[in-house]
Structures are given as C-alpha cells and as structure tokens.
Amino acid sequence: MTPREGIYGLLAEFSTPGELVRATEQAHQAGFRRMECYTPYPVEEAAVALRFHKTSVPLVCLLGGVMGMLTAFLMETWITVWSYPMNIAGRPLFSWPAFIVPAYEWTILFAGLSAAFGMLALNGLPQLYHPLFNAPNFRDGASTDKFFLCLEATDPRFSILETRAFLEKFAPVSVVEVEL
Amino acid sequence: MATKSPIDDPRIDPRTGEYEVIAPGHTFRSVTQKIAGLVLTGNTPLGWFGGLTVAGGVATLLVVAMTWLFLKGVGIWGVTIPGAWGFAIINFVWWIGIGHAGTLISAILLLFKQTWRNSINRFAEAMTIFAVVCAGMFPLIHLGRPWLGYWLFPYPSTMNVWPQFRSPLAWDVFAVSTYATISVVFWYIGMVPDFGTLRDRAVMPFAKYIYGLFSMGWRGSTRHWVRYESASLLLAGLATPLVLSVHTVISFDFAVAAMAGWHTTIFPPYFVAGAIYSGFAMVLTLAIPIRKFYHLEDLITLRHLDNMAKVMLATGCIVGYGYCMEIFMSWYSASHWEFFMMWNRMFGPMGWAYWTLILTNLAIPLTTLWSRKLRVNVVYLFVLSLLVNTGMWLERFVIVVTSLYREYLPSSWGTYRATRWDYMTFIGTWGLFTFLFLLFVRLLPMIPISEIRMMLPQSKIRPGGADAETVVEETL
Numbered sequence: 001m002t003p004r005e006g007i008y009g010l011l012a013e014f015s016t017p018g019e020l021v022r023a024t025e026q027a028h029q030a031g032f033r034r035m036e037c038y039t040p041y042p043v044e045e046a047a048v049a050l051r052f053h054k055t056s057v058p059l060v061c062l063l064g065g066v067m068g069m070l071t072a073f074l075m076e077t078w079i080t081v082w083s084y085p086m087n088i089a090g091r092p093l094f095s096w097p098a099f100i101v102p103a104y105e106w107t108i109l110f111a112g113l114s115a116a117f118g119m120l121a122l123n124g125l126p127q128l129y130h131p132l133f134n135a136p137n138f139r140d141g142a143s144t145d146k147f148f149l150c151l152e153a154t155d156p157r158f159s160i161l162e163t164r165a166f167l168e169k170f171a172p173v174s175v176v177e178v179e180l
Numbered sequence: 181m182a183t184k185s186p187i188d189d190p191r192i193d194p195r196t197g198e199y200e201v202i203a204p205g206h207t208f209r210s211v212t213q214k215i216a217g218l219v220l221t222g223n224t225p226l227g228w229f230g231g232l233t234v235a236g237g238v239a240t241l242l243v244v245a246m247t248w249l250f251l252k253g254v255g256i257w258g259v260t261i262p263g264a265w266g267f268a269i270i271n272f273v274w275w276i277g278i279g280h281a282g283t284l285i286s287a288i289l290l291l292f293k294q295t296w297r298n299s300i301n302r303f304a305e306a307m308t309i310f311a312v313v314c315a316g317m318f319p320l321i322h323l324g325r326p327w328l329g330y331w332l333f334p335y336p337s338t339m340n341v342w343p344q345f346r347s348p349l350a351w352d353v354f355a356v357s358t359y360a361t362i363s364v365v366f367w368y369i370g371m372v373p374d375f376g377t378l379r380d381r382a383v384m385p386f387a388k389y390i391y392g393l394f395s396m397g398w399r400g401s402t403r404h405w406v407r408y409e410s411a412s413l414l415l416a417g418l419a420t421p422l423v424l425s426v427h428t429v430i431s432f433d434f435a436v437a438a439m440a441g442w443h444t445t446i447f448p449p450y451f452v453a454g455a456i457y458s459g460f461a462m463v464l465t466l467a468i469p470i471r472k473f474y475h476l477e478d479l480i481t482l483r484h485l486d487n488m489a490k491v492m493l494a495t496g497c498i499v500g501y502g503y504c505m506e507i508f509m510s511w512y513s514a515s516h517w518e519f520f521m522m523w524n525r526m527f528g529p530m531g532w533a534y535w536t537l538i539l540t541n542l543a544i545p546l547t548t549l550w551s552r553k554l555r556v557n558v559v560y561l562f563v564l565s566l567l568v569n570t571g572m573w574l575e576r577f578v579i580v581v582t583s584l585y586r587e588y589l590p591s592s593w594g595t596y597r598a599t600r601w602d603y604m605t606f607i608g609t610w611g612l613f614t615f616l617f618l619l620f621v622r623l624l625p626m627i628p629i630s631e632i633r634m635m636l637p638q639s640k641i642r643p644g645g646a647d648a649e650t651v652v653e654e655t656l
C-alpha cells in the first residue's frame with residue numbers, strides 16, 4: 001500500500017442549508033468540479049448546485065425487474081412443459097395464466113433487490129475507510145445538524161491558500177484541512 | 181372538520197385547524213438527540229426489562245407447543261376432516277394482514293407524499309417484519325413434515341420433482357417470501373443514514389463498531405442522497421403492488437377452491453382492505469403505549485392518531501361493503517349451498533363468532549370514528565384497536581371454519597374445536613412478536629431521524645438561495 005500523503009481537500013462547515021447551497025453554487029461557477037456536499041438529510045438544492053441529477057438506479061432496477069420476470073416465467077414453463085409434465089385437472093401443460101403470479105412476484109423481488117443493492121454499489125458502499133472522517137468536526141455535525149462543502153485536492157483549481165480564502169468568503173463556521 | 185376545537189390549544193395549527201405533525205420548537209439537533217438518545221442511553225428503563233421478561237415468557241409457550249408438535253405431529257391440533265384448516269391458517273392470514281399496514285404506511289403514503297407518515301413508518305415497518313415472521317411460521321408447521329419445507333421452493337433435486345405452479349399454495353410461497361425479503365430490504369435501506377447518525381453519536385466502542393458496520397460507511401454525501409432517494413422511491417413503488425398482491429394471493433387460496441363461501445371474486449379486494457384495517461389497528465395498539473412510555477408525544481402527535489383513525493374508518497367501510505356483498509351474493513347466486521353457508525354462518529352453532537365480529541369490526545368503529553373527539557381520544561383508540569384486531573381474527577375464523585365444518589354433504593358434517601396446543605401456539609406468537617418489537621425499540625432508531633429533519637421548517641430553502649434563517653424566524 002502506498003503511504004498517504006497530502007490532503008484530501010478543504011472542508012467548510014455551515015449551519016444552514018441555505019448557506020451551503022449558495023457556497024456550492026458559487027464554487028461551481030468559479031470552476032470547481034471535484035467537490036461534494038454532505039448533509040444530514042437530502043437537500044435537493046445542493047444536488048442542483050452540483051449539477052447532479054441523473055442516476056442510473058432506475059435503469060438498474062428496470063433491468064433487474066425484467067430479469068426476474070423472465071427467470072420466473074421461463075423456469076415455470078420449462079418445469080411444467082418439459083421437465084416435470086403433469087396433468088392437473090386436464091389443463092394444458094403450458095397454462096400460462098397461472099404462471100403470471102410467481103412471475104409477478106419475482107419481477108418485484110429482483111427489481112427491489114437491484115434497486116437497493118444497485119444504489120449501494122453505485123454509491124461505493126459499503127466503504128470501510130473515508131478520509132472525511134478524519135476531520136474533527138465532521139462526525140459531530142454531518143449526521144446531525146451541520147452542512148458541509150468539501151472542495152477536493154484533486155481538482156485542478158485547488159490550492160490550499162487560495163481555496164481557503166475562497167471558502168472563507170461565505171462566512172462558514174470553520175474551514176478545516178482533511179487529511180488523507 | 182365538523183367539530184371545532186378550542187383555538188387556544190397550541191398543538192393545533194391555526195391555518196389548517198389540524199393538529200401539528202411535529203410539535204413546534206424542535207431543531208435538527210434536538211430531534212436527533214431525542215431519538216438517538218433512546219437507543220444510545222446507558223439507562224435502560226426498568227419497564228423495558230419487565231416487558232421483555234413477560235414477552236419472553238409468553239414466547240416460551242410457542243417453543244413448548246412447537247416442540248410437542250414436532251414430536252407428535254399435527255394431530256395434537258384441532259384440525260380434522262372436514263375442518264382441515266384451523267388455527268394455523270387463521271393465524272397466518274391474521275398476522276400477515278397486520279403486516280400490511282406497515283408497508284402501506286412506508287410505501288403507499290410515501291408515493292402520495294403524506295409526510296406525516298415519517299414519524300410512524302419505521303416502527304410500522306418493523307411491525308410488518310415481525311408480523312411476517314409470526315405469519316410465515318404457520319404454513320410451515322402446518323405442513324405435517326416441516327423439516328421438508330424446502331420442497332416448496334423450486335430447486336433441482338435428485339428426485340426430479342418440481343413444485344406445481346397451477347396451485348395457489350405454490351403462489352403463496354413466492355408471494356410471502358418476496359414480501360418478507362422486500363420488507364427487510366426496504367426497512368434496512370431506510371435505516372442506513374440513521375445508523376450513520378448512531379455511529380457518530382455513540383460513546384461505547386462496541387456500539388460505535390456495530391452501528392458503524394451497519395451504516396456501511398454512510399456519510400451523507402449529496403450524490404449518495406440523490407441515488408438513495410431514487411432507490412427509496414423505486415422500492416416504495418415496488419412495495420405498493422407487492423402488498424396488494426400478497427393478500428390477493430392469500431385470498432386465492434380460498435377463492436380458487438370450490439367451497440361455498442370461499443369461491444367468490446370479491447375476496448381479493450376484501451382481504452386487502454381487511455388486512456390494512458387490522459394493520460392500522462395494530463399500529464395504534466403499538467404506537468399509543470410507545471409514545472406514552474418514551475415521551476414521544478412531540479413526534480407521534482394527535483395528528484398521527486387522527487389520520488390513522490381516518491384510514492381505519494375508510495378501510496372499515498370497505499370491509500363492511502365486503503360483508504354486505506357476501507350476504508347479497510349468497511342470495512343472488514341462487515345457489516342452495518351458498519345460501520345455506522350464510523345461514524349457517526349467522527345462525528348456526530358458531531353464529532356467536534359472526535355477530536361478535538360484526539359488533540367489533542363494524543358496529544362499534546364505524547359509528548364512533550366519525551367523531552374527531554373520539555379519534556383523538558387516546559384511551560378510546562387503544563381499546564378500539566384491540567377490539568378491531570379481535571374482530572379481524574374472528575373474521576378469518578368465520579371464513580375458514582364455517583365453510584368447512586358443514587360442507588356439501590351433511591353426512592360428513594363435523595365441528596371444529598381448537599385444542600390447548602392451538603391456543604398455546606397462537607398466544608406464543610403474541611409473545612414472540614412483542615419480544616422482537618421490544619428488542620427493536622431498544623436497539624434501533626424507532627423513528628426515522630433523517631426524515632424527521634426534513635419535516636422541520638429549518639430544512640426549507642427559499643427559491644433564489646436566500647439564507648434559511650429568515651425562514652426559521654417566520655415559521656417559529
């Protein structure tokens with residue numbers, strides 16, 4: 001493992017969602033791209049300021065659902081027509097209306113599991129380590145009542161002094177360096 | 181609202197005339213501390229230990245009854261021919277119906293943007309899962325040879341035998357197992373951000389470790405929240421048709437059979453409405469003592485009780501319509517068997533069960549719930565919720581037993597009498613349910629913290645990006 005050097009970014013803490021959104025919007029206009037907001041509940045306006053609206057969770061969910069439906073229906077057909085044909089009250093072997101119910105349930109099962117685990121996978125969770133938890137004020141506030149903006153060091157516009165001065169303009173509670 | 185409440189009641193919003201969803205004066209930190217504090221506190225209330233002991237004691241009845249059942253077989257129950265379905269099926273339908281209100285609250289009310297549901301959805305979902313645990317046991321122990329229960333699932337066995345997909349009993353396996361899985365996933369995904377909060381607020385290293393593990397490294401990133409919200413909405417959209425299908429499939433177990441009183445098309449909607457009716461009654465049965473015991477009157481307010489009572493009133497009316505339609509169809513079908521079944525149900529040897537359920541499911545709730553005074557009367561609602569749950573259990577008893585014990589051929593008529601093992605199993609599941617629920621309120625956040633934060637006035641940002649403080653001053 002390579003030794004961790006340098007910093008992850010600069011973390012500005014705000015007390016209200018309004019201040020956070022204003023700072024994020026300004027940072028985006030100033031050309032920052034590698035940045036992220038951290039809030040204790042979903043703040044839609046922050047996502048707008050980050051220009052992040054498209055997720056592929058619905059697509060993953062749809063694919064899962066289609067897969068579940070096909071799996072169940074084809075399995076039922078194969079079982080009742082070819083693998084284990086039985087005469088049940090004189091019904092045809094391919095009695096597809098009866099197959100709809102399990103196929104319906106597995107559509108929902110696969111779609112739901114895909115949505116849940118797809119969301120986690122796209123988010124990169126579970127994640128055992130993240131540098132942000134090194135910031136002393138992050139753990140107390142981010143999951144309770146504080147709103148954070150992190151400008152990351154990998155952004156080409158990032159420089160510790162100038163970026164700090166930029167963030168100080170929005171009167172944050174604090175700006176701290178996040179160690180890697 | 182027809183009845184005017186006193187205007188000086190601070191819990192009533194003067195603009196709408198309704199009770200506030202959350203009592204005014206809370207901040208992000210105060211709701212977080214209040215809810216997380218219930219879990220992270222070092223002082224477990226003595227009453228909780230008392231409750232756990234009693235519930236655990238009652239749950240041992242289930243262990244004893246199951247042990248005896250596995251040793252002796254289903255002959256220890258009251259099931260005979262013609263009454264081959266007894267307590268096990270009644271309890272299965274009753275418990276799974278109770279679970280449905282949890283999914284309704286967490287999924288359907290989310291889709292309808294009923295934000296008041298946020299306070300009650302977590303423990304309603306917990307109720308769903310524990311009810312499904314109790315329900316799922318019954319068909320398995322009813323198999324006769326429960327250790328072969330895995331034969332129900334389609335898997336490539338060396339015997340080359342597969343399930344028979346034209347039978348509603350095979351559909352049941354798919355419906356109930358999907359329902360249990362999706363309920364658990366929905367519940368867990370909903371708790372991930374709150375696990376993050378608990379991880380950050382925990383003091384004990386072990387609690388930090390466990391909640392940290394369950395939070396999966398959640399850090400509240402905005403991009404994560406967008407995907408999270410999208411997944412929540414999708415899960416709600418999937419759980420809604422699922423919950424409707426589960427009780428529909430259960431009603432098919434009856435409706436597909438050619439028995440008088442079972443073979444009707446009204447069963448699916450009537451079963452679903454009845455399930456939601458009894459489920460909301462169970463939510464009230466749980467919510468009323470909990471909000472009192474943990475002092476959560478600020479978060480589970482009279483508005484919640486009022487709204488739940490309204491849902492009960494609406495679903496109760498649908499159930500009442502179902503009862504009327506059953507009576508009408510037994511006459512209109514011009515079938516001798518249907519007509520006799522209804523006569524026997526009302527005036528036969530088990531007529532008492534029918535009239536008790538009419539009293540507790542229709543006569544009492546549907547006459548009194550129109551009054552707002554009674555809808556916000558905590559004691560009355562608690563008693564009523566117990567009555568409705570009794571009535572809904574009797575409804576399933578009436579459906580299962582009265583159609584079976586006097587079927588087509590009078591020469592094969594019999595009766596149904598539950599044995600002590602039936603009662604022990606049933607009462608034992610109450611203990612198991614309460615035991616699991618008590619563990620839940622102690623170890624997990626019973627109210628979704630992040631969703632409550634969203635309901636506070638401070639969370640709103642004015643269009644144009646103005647600072648939020650001005651909004652706070654206006655609303656508080």
